[in-house]
Amino acid sequence: MGSNAPDPLSQVEFSNVVGGRPRGAAESHRVVDPRTEADLWEAPTASARDLDDAVEAGRAAFRTWGRSTPAERAAVLNAVAGVLYDNEDLLAGILMRETGKSRIMAQMEVKRAAFHYEYYATVQLEDEIQYEDDDLQIVGTHEPYGVIGAISPWNFPLILSSVKVASALATGNCVIIKPSPFTPYAILKFCELAQPVLPAGVFQALNGGADVGERLTRHPGVAHISFTGTIAVGQRIMAACAGTLKKVILELAGNDxxxxxxxxxxxxxxxxxxxxxxxxxxxxxxxxxxxxxxxxxxxxxxxxxxxxxxxxxxxxxxxxxxxxxxxxxxxxxxxxxxxxxxxxxxxxxxxxxxxxxxxxxxxxxxxxxxxxxxxxxxxxxxxxxxxxxxxxxxxxxxxxxxxxxxxxxxxxxxxxxxxxxxxxxxxxxxxxxxxxxxxxxxxxxxHAGYFAGQKLSGVGGELGKQGLLSYCQTKSLHIAKR
CATH class of the missing domain: 3.40.309.10 (Aldehyde Dehydrogenase; Chain A, domain 2)
Known part of the structure; x- marks a missing residue:
């Protein structure tokens, strides 16, 4: 591109997504391009009211989405993957600016994110017979939690957020994604673009710093937190979740x-x-x-x-x-x-x-x-x-x-x-x-291998069929046979 050519991304705008609609904010911040240190776009900062509204919208949507069938959820997951494929150039261009990745790396990230939705459209948890004799049958069922808060890191924003969002949607949960404040743009834009193929309130996005993340982890209407990031932040998140006994997935650092x-x-x-x-x-x-x-x-x-x-x-x-x-x-x-x-x-x-x-x-x-x-x-x-x-x-x-x-x-x-x-x-x-x-x-x-950390590197895990268990509650049905 010549130095005088117009920048096709210069007019892109970004919003939080609440209840199926873009939402502006009174406050915002900017991120710089890691290659050039040039300022990028305004990124809206979500307020406490935005979070309350998102949780309310998610809980309302869950009343229907939580009862959806695997086939209905698979259709939505495939449609979300289609959104990524249809907007590959736009999202890859945004990723290049906010992460510093080369074009080939950014394109790979968009495609890989899409693949996670396609994969989980083909994987589901079935009821299983845990025990049976002449008098009793015990059936294990898997039920969604409700509203899940997903906190995504900055190194692979779309891939790692999509693991969380796809897992949540595949199991009948609603999800609020909070991107890293270092890389807010691609996730916000993707969530906005995905709204036409999703029921309102099922997939929402709120940008902000540590204060937004802390409110998310402490909110009584959020049932579960999935976080990827550092050990120190993971420890603070676990402590914050203890107040409401939230379930947590923590994928933390690895000095591999x-x-x-x-x-x-x-x-x-x-x-x-x-x-x-x-x-x-x-x-x-x-x-x-x-x-x-x-x-x-x-x-x-x-x-x-x-x-x-x-x-x-x-x-x-x-x-x-x-x-x-x-x-x-x-x-x-x-x-x-x-x-x-x-x-x-x-x-x-x-x-x-x-x-x-x-x-x-x-x-x-x-x-x-x-x-x-x-x-x-x-x-x-x-x-x-x-x-x-x-x-x-x-x-x-x-x-x-x-x-x-x-x-x-x-x-x-x-x-x-x-x-x-x-x-x-x-x-x-x-x-x-x-x-x-x-x-x-x-x-x-x-994508098919369960991924979890031991010791200081995490709690719980994601990916593969087993990873879906981290997004569900197992209920045992004890059924008398006579």
């Missing part, structure tokens, strides 16, 4: 480890490990945040990893249309936090290997791919999740030792094992204290 054994083909494994570390500049919940390589392969792995990063992840800073999975940090707080990890490593005298161009003095929240070679286990870059393109790579020799080092309390979301011996790989995977282990593949949750 990748374990590379001595028998692997490095030519195959290195590019895949790199992708697991640096997709979306490492801003992914299950990205590999720590890499442990067997000492006998360490030097070769490090040299290959560095060369691959130089070839593949040298960022195209000025071209969002370049087909890259790498990009800037999505907001200034995460940029400053991640840069702090690098500065701490340099201050401590660790070997820091920068791959690519430093961006000092230039606009945008760019940190080039950075390797920290064999830092100590008690270093900040190993003990805490970086959530950016900073990769500590350490040596190991003993399996029990590397498992112990991998199993930190804040590393319960995911892990990966890279091992040619399938039996050995599964043995290692079973010892890792995480909700998901990826064996010989980059970490990426699958």
């Amino acid at each position: 480890a990748a374990v590379v054994t001595d028998d692997v083909d490095l030519g195959v494994v290195v590019p895949k490990v790199a992708l697991g570390c640096l997709l979306h500049a490492g801003q992914m919940c299950v990205a590999s945040k720590r890499v442990y390589v067997h000492a006998s392969r360490y030097d070769d792995f490090l040299a290959r990893f560095r060369a691959h990063l130089a070839e593949t992840y040298a960022a195209t800073y000025d071209d969002a249309d370049a087909p890259s999975v790498f990009g800037p940090l999505s907001n200034r707080p995460n940029f400053e936090r991640c840069r702090g990890f690098v500065e701490d490593c340099r201050d401590k005298g660790y070997e820091v290997i920068t791959v690519g161009e430093e961006q000092e003095g230039k606009k945008g929240f760019w940190i080039p791919p950075t390797i920290v070679a064999n830092p100590p286990e008690d270093s900040l870059v190993v003990r805490e999740e970086q959530f950016g393109p900073v990769v500590p790579i350490m040596k190991w020799e003993d399996e029990e030792d590397v498992i112990a080092r991998a199993n930190l309390d804040n590393a319960g979301l995911g892990a990966s094992v890279w091992c040619r011996d399938a039996v050995r790989a599964r043995k290692l995977a079973r010892q890792l204290e995480t909700g998901t282990v990826f064996i010989n593949q980059p970490p990426q949750p699958h």
Whole structure:
């Protein structure tokens, strides 16, 4: 696009969505483009009255929607997916601006979000016979909660919000989505666009900061909260929900480890490990945040990893249309936090290997791919999740030792094992204290696989058929047979 060409997104406006209709707000805020730091659109801030109205609309809609049939809900889910497909260019363009993603990454996000609605149109929970004899039959049924509050993160706004919204709708719940204030736009616009294919009040959206989120978690008319984000915020949400005994799903941070054994083909494994570390500049919940390589392969792995990063992840800073999975940090707080990890490593005298161009003095929240070679286990870059393109790579020799080092309390979301011996790989995977282990593949949750965190990485879970149980109450019917 030439510099004088009109911006097709410049006139787009954004609203909260309450009771099936767009709603403005007395207050608003702006987010900046992570690539350029240019101001984006006005984003409305929901008031306490907006939340009360949304809860009332959701509870009214639930009286009918909660009794809908699986077939009726499947039709709506497919229609919502169609809204995403029909508006792919618009929503991808908005995502590019608010997250800093390349066009190919933004398009992938819209398509993947749509797929979650299509998937849950084909999956439902059936009644099951829990017990039966000549005198008694016990049937387990699954009933929706009512109004669910969904609080979405900023790294994959449409994908991660759609997991929550699709799960809620598939089980007969109504849902109010609160996007991250760092990425409010695509979710607000998508919710607005989806209203014509939904009963009013079934899917609503309210933007705002921590105060809006806290009101949502404390509201007596909200029965359930699903949150994806940091451990610290998740702990506050659980405490807030305790007042009304809300059910919660918390998908929290994961300082995920990748374990590379001595028998692997490095030519195959290195590019895949790199992708697991640096997709979306490492801003992914299950990205590999720590890499442990067997000492006998360490030097070769490090040299290959560095060369691959130089070839593949040298960022195209000025071209969002370049087909890259790498990009800037999505907001200034995460940029400053991640840069702090690098500065701490340099201050401590660790070997820091920068791959690519430093961006000092230039606009945008760019940190080039950075390797920290064999830092100590008690270093900040190993003990805490970086959530950016900073990769500590350490040596190991003993399996029990590397498992112990991998199993930190804040590393319960995911892990990966890279091992040619399938039996050995599964043995290692079973010892890792995480909700998901990826064996010989980059970490990426699958729509059909239950996804949940252990230890500090979460409570409850989502995805797959089992994930729908997190959005339902199980009722047991004890039926006398004579």
